Amino acid sequence: MGAALHLAHAEQTPPVQRNRTKGKGGGGSDRYDALIRRVYADKRQTSESRDLILLMAWLAHRDPDRHDTDLGFWERAGNILGRYTINGREKPRLADLIASDRPRYEIEHRDAIWQRRACAAPMIRRDGECGKHATAHADRIDTNGWHWPIWYCNRHAEWGRKHEAAYREARKTAPAPIPNRGGLLPSYFTLKSSDEGWINVYEWACTWTWNRSWKPPEPYGLRADDWPRTDAEEEVETWEPPTLRLVVANGELVGL
Incomplete structure (x- = not known):
């Protein structure tokens, strides 16, 4: 598929054995x-x-072609999602979906404040x-490193300028903001190449979506499950992600 995601092969995680209850029509559940x-x-x-994530789960656990060693995991994903043309350039839909999950902090402009x-x-x-x-x-900067507006009218411009000065000073020692976007792919799937593999995945996607300045959010890591929780967030259930495998040939990641 040309210049596309250089990743391949999902490693199937063995399913949990079903524990059916005889005569009751019950059944167990595999990891899918x-x-x-x-x-x-x-x-x-x-x-x-x-x-x-639903597509990746199906590819790893249900796709009839998942054992085909000649057809990589990401190649199957790219084939299903397809490509589209924008400004005369053909672009993989897979890149859009991955880039939208890049771990990052974004100022929440939709908040009531x-x-x-x-x-x-x-x-x-x-x-x-x-x-x-x-x-x-x-x-202003809160204890999460998040930025919030303090609005003021023309009458209170001097009051507002004092807060602007305080903000500039606070930025010098403010903590790195806790990410509030993305990071779900590594929370649901692990790579044998660890975080380095996911960084390669996100960087590949970002080259297609004009987000080339993206960097992993330090010191919090890539997994949303590992980020410090704020008071407003609910507990996330404990989860052991399935494992995907990167394949490297001649120093290059093999894939689409």
């Missing part, structure tokens, strides 16, 4: 069933990550905030 259940219960999933745009300056003659329509904002 458990993986699918976890995907649909995982509130961190986006439509992109869910689609890709961004939408409200009300001046937060405290009032002197009455309790509470100003509340007038804000025309600008400063930033």
Whole structure:
């Protein structure tokens, strides 16, 4: 498939033996069933990550061609997802889905504090905030290293400038932000080549999606399961991911 993802071969994880109860119509569950259940219960999933993880689970556990050593794991994924043309360039859909899961921190602009745009300056003659329509904002950094806006109106521009100065000073010693996007692929699947393999996967995808400046989020790692939880997050169930294998030939990753 030309210039595409240089990865190959999923290593099938042996399924858990079914434990059927005679006469009761019951049945056990292999790891594929458990993986699918976890995907649909995982509130961190986006439509992109869910689609890709479900496909990867099927390829690793159910695809009739999964034992074909001439047809690599990522090649099968790429064939199913296909390619499309944009600005005269043919592009693999697989790259879009992987790049959307790149581990990173993004400022949450959809939060109510961004939408409200009300001046937060405290009032002197009455309790509470100003509340007038804000025309600008400063930033603050919380203990997660996340950035949040402090809105202010024209009347309280001086108050806002003090917060802007405080923010510039805080950035000098602020902790690295805890990632809040991506990192689900390594949480559901491991590579025998460890994090280095996943870095290669994400870097490949980013070369197709104009995110070439992406770097692994230090010091938190690539797996969303390993990132420190915030107070608003729910506990994520313990999970042992299936293992995929990278194949290298002549110093190059073999694949699509």
